Amino acid sequence: MAEPSKGHDKLMIGQSPTGIYIAHAILILGVIVVAFPIYYTFVASTHSLQTILRPPLPLLPGDRFIENYSEALFGGVGRIGGVPVWTLLFNTTVVALGIAIGKIIISILSAYAIVFFRFPLRMTFFWIIFITLMLPVEVRILPTYKVMVDLGLIDTYAGLIVPLIASATATLLFRQFFLTIPGELVEAARVDGAGPFRFFKDILLPLSRTNIAALFVILFIYGWTQYLWPLLVTNDNQMNTIVIALKKMVSFADADTEWHLVMVTAMLAIVPPILVVVLMQRWFVRGLVDTEK
Template sequence: MTESYPLRTFIAHAVLILGILIVAFPIYYTFVASTHSLQTILRPPLPLLPGDRFIENYSEALFGGVGRIGGVSVGTLLFNTTVMALGIAIGKICISILSAYAIVFFRFPLRMTFFWLIFVTLMLPVEVRILPTYKVMVDFGLIDTYAGLIVPIIASATATLLFRQFFLTIPGELVEAARVDGAGPFRFFKDILLPLSKTNIAALFVILFIYGWTQYLWPLLVTNRNDMNTIVIALRKMISFADADTEWHLVMVTCMLAIVPPILVVVLMQRWFVRGLVDTEK
């Protein structure tokens, strides 16, 4: 029998509501600012209710271009960032799951040596190897390209380790049964491992998509043209030291548009994300 504690329940809900308000209010205030004119934003205090320039401001940012970033539209920035985030997430998952598959299910010389070499790269983040990586991108002519944004950071030792640990939990009897049924390596991977790994893949996709979406240092170095900037880089360029030179209404619109795709990914995939992290029954 479950006992009811009305006061304890009320306090718990009050704390949760207060936490939501503290987290959500800056986002709401940004949205309010994105619906007002520049003159209204520069003349404090900013109203707490949305203004009447929602359509005008969002249309100007998405299709009209922003002056401080060379007239590039926020739609172009969103496209660049989406391509980069998807490329990083999908690339990391593909490389990691294939690496883990080879390490766990194949027997070849120096197998564990290769695994530990992959694992050691956890101590070599992009910031440590950024100069030689940039030199390689220059030599291959990949500056201001999507390949230059994606390829240098698609390898993931963390995802490889997670897939390896999951593959080690697969019973040997399942592998033997697949072999008896005549399943080759590719069929075993496609028909058995991938379906079993779908929750892990979903959880990693959410994490890696957000990781790729919020990248700052590498896109800052590898892109020189404004039309190849990601939305995070463009936000920094849009802000000037002088308030009068900053189109704050467009900055606020860009901020709102920048957080929409990651939120959608988390909301749409939250069930798979949670199952991939906590579900032990595959």
């Protein structure tokens, strides 16, 4: 149990002061490269359309922060049929949460079945799931669209979410994790009187929580940034997700585009994924630190 502190060992690398300066210079440069476009978007979102259209764009935020943000959030944007951005945010949140939670539920249950139960054609089912890994959404998009039309799910949350829920990747991840759970633990639970459902709820779920947290972050962002499928399955501007709306807001003619509102929407579009990453990261880093096995 008593391990030598690992932090100390890491300090040994790059101990010379020059090394530290160079390392920091590279890190800072990297941060600037990544962060500057975001900062510039923020700056543009606080100026009026006229300022943005008349180059050069100032490097400091302007004074129209409150006006721009309230106009976009609640006033509605002309080019997308006057739908306010908060509706878009709401839609996208529903879709992203639906996809992330749906995928996790479906894949953890299928992995549970495949790993812990013996039923006929078990391996066949596993391979069928595995093979779908090779079929990206784009390949099966036309038949899927046809099914959605026939079911009358165009312009509904269900239509946006359900086709994206099945996930071979998440199923495989959970399967691999479940395979590492020792057989003795399963047997101990059986002896302790835990049936399949209790075992799942009391043992498997708590042990998988770090995996679930990590997957949730990845899948939420996956859902949030979906483009092709929402574009196809929604006609009504009221049902747009924020990424689709952002695209629709931009016209070929510069004068036709309300750039200040586009910038506001872009800023707002990146806030929820950042929040999810920041909040959940803590969670799964903590999970990674106390490995309980």
